[in-house]
Structure formats: structure tokens, C-alpha cells
Amino acid sequence: MRPQKKPAASEEPNRLDQIYYVAAKIFCDKGYDATSMSDIADAVGITKAGIYHYVKSKQDLLFAIMNFGMDRLETHVITPARAVADAEQRLRAIIRNHALLIISGSAPEGYSPLTVLNDEIAGLTPAHRRRVLQRKRVYLDLMRDTLRQLKSEGKLKEVDATVAAFSMFGMLLWLSRWYRPDGKLTGADVANEIEKIALGGLLRPQARLARN
């Protein structure tokens, strides 16, 4: 189970990423509280003393994994979406990129940091919890503001922007619970279906036709 030897220069950051992924996978499977630092060290293939070279405590590791998950969400979803001026295209980009981030990470355990981000918030210190909730709030605001812009442009159906935003998140986040990379549909197929269902539930077909 020991990872392949890599050049020394790149070993440290890779090892840290690897610890995050492996720990996130174990947190997902066993739950944060039931997981010990020894479990994580064993799975990574280092000693228990060795793991404390990278992380101070299990609670710090949890916070680091959540920030790691949020960083990926920022890089792959939030930042690219901000660059899209048109609200309909921005909504499409958010949904598609978030779905692909979860799906592409599914082999072998890449989506786990995002799952931990949603499921283990109770394990954080109050200060860390506030920080993670702040970062999540930024994403909620991006989604909700995009929906409000669509509403003001007459492109949104008669639906509440807050309920719509959370419904989209529910649809996306549930992906990590059911999607299997060895299933009948490819990841790209599933992302397409999610985009169709999500956009179909929110946008007026008339508005879209009228503007084409």
C-alpha cells in the first residue's frame, strides 16, 4: 500500500495532498469521530509519528481537508464562473463544473474532501466552523445572485431564488453518494443529464427561444 517513490523535491506537497485524500476517504467511510490518526497513518503508509510532521492534530487535519475541498471548488467552479458575464451561461458553467468536479474525482477517492466538507462540520472548532461557513456562503451567494440576475432578465421561471439555489446544491452534492465510475453512464453523460434537469427546472423555455 506504500505509494510509489517520487523525486524528493515534489514529495512534500504530494504527500500532504495524499494525506488529505486518504484521510477524507476514511472520514467518509468510518466517520470523523471513529477515525484515529493511526488509521490514517497506516493507510498512507507512514508511522504515526511521521503523520504529525504534516498535521498538528486530527481536528486541524479536518479543517485542512475542508479548505482543500473549498480550494478545489474555487479553482474549478467559482473562479471560472465569475469570468462568465451572461447569467444563463454562468449557471450552466456552475452546474456542469461542479458535477464534473465530483464525478472526475470519483476515481479513486477524489470527491471525498467535498463530502467531508458537507458532512463533518460538527467536528470543527467554533472558529474554524465560522471560517468554513463563510467560504460556503460565498458560493451560495454566487449561485443565488446568478439566479436573481436571470429573474431580472425574465429568464427564470416563477421560482424562489433561495429554494432554487439550495435545490441545485442538493442535486449536485448527492452525486457523490450515488455516482459510480463503473456504472452504465459515463461521467460526461451524468453531468449532461444533471445540467438538463437543473436548467429545465429553472429556466423558461420561452425566454430561451425568444432570445435565440
Place this chain on the structure above:
Amino acid sequence: MRPQKKPAASEEPNRLDQIYYVAAKIFCDKGYDATSMSDIADAVGITKAGIYHYVKSKQDLLFAIMNFGMDRLETHVITPARAVADAEQRLRAIIRNHALLIISGSAPEGYSPLTVLNDEIAGLTPAHRRRVLQRKRVYLDLMRDTLRQLKSEGKLKEVDATVAAFSMFGMLLWLSRWYRPDGKLTGADVANEIEKIALGGLLRPQARLARN
């Protein structure tokens, strides 16, 4: 924190339901692994010895809570839906009743057994896990068969029935994470919005118009 005294004849079943609700709420807040039987006994207002009069172990309590959650889902969602012959009306009934079950249970802690059902599956014994997954599978099949019937009637958009079924579950289950009874929208409002978004994402507007 001691509950009100009730007539002796009805005390036992009420006390058991109360233990399920209180324990489910604590499992949701702290996580199953971090919760002790003493935490639960304290919150219910009985002694630690007293709680073992009702449940054999924490793991048995977890299984009982999940079955309690599934029983509520059967009573309020699955059984009423089976009585609806028309597939579109059945889909509406499933989505609306499931949303209302989560929403109406939100005050004070009624949705917790449903949340535990989804979030703490890792805490069960393998035999209990199989049994819970079987019961969940029955619900997935009802949703997916309903969507397939709509497809064969030409009422479903060009979407995959499996992706659509899980997308609906994601949208519904996420409700328990964000809905607050003291928010701007009433529970009935939120259920309406969810129904509009869900149905709009799945059903052809043309098919619905043509059949009216």
C-alpha cells in the same frame, strides 16, 4: 429538561419515540460515534440504566432510529404514492409528501431520523446495513419506475430515469440541511417551490398541455 408526566398506559411507546427523536437529534449534531448513551439518557431525562430498559445498545438504537425513519417515509410517502394510478400525479405526490415530511418535522427535531438514515449508515452492523439498504431500494425503485412510466407515456423529457431519480432525492434530502421553520417562506411555500423546480426539470410542458 424532564418531559411532562403522561398517563402510565401511553408512557412506554411515547418514551420510546422520544428516545428516537432525541437520540437522532444528538447523532445529527455531534455525530453517531461521538455520542454516548449517557448523552442520550441525560437529554431524555432518564438514568443511563433506565435507557437500557428501552434499547439494548447504541448500535441497536441506531438501527431502530433508521427503521423508525423508514416507517415514517413509508406511511407518509410510499404508501400514499402507491395508491395513485396516474404516474404524473404519483410523482407529484412523492415529491410533495417527502418535502412536507422533512419540513413539518423540522420543529423541533422531527427530521433527524431521516437525516440519520442517510448520514450514519457506516455505524450499522453488516446485516442491519443490508436491511436498511433494502428498504431504501424499495423507495428508489418506486421513484424510478414512476419516471419510466412517464417516459413510456411520452411525458418525461429526454433525461435518464436513474439520474433523474437520484437528482430528486438530492433535492429533497438537502432540505433538512438548509430549511429553517423561522425563515421567510412557510413550509407549504417551500414544498410548492420544490415541486415546481422538480417537475419543471423532468416533465415536458407540451405533453402536459396536450393532455389537459
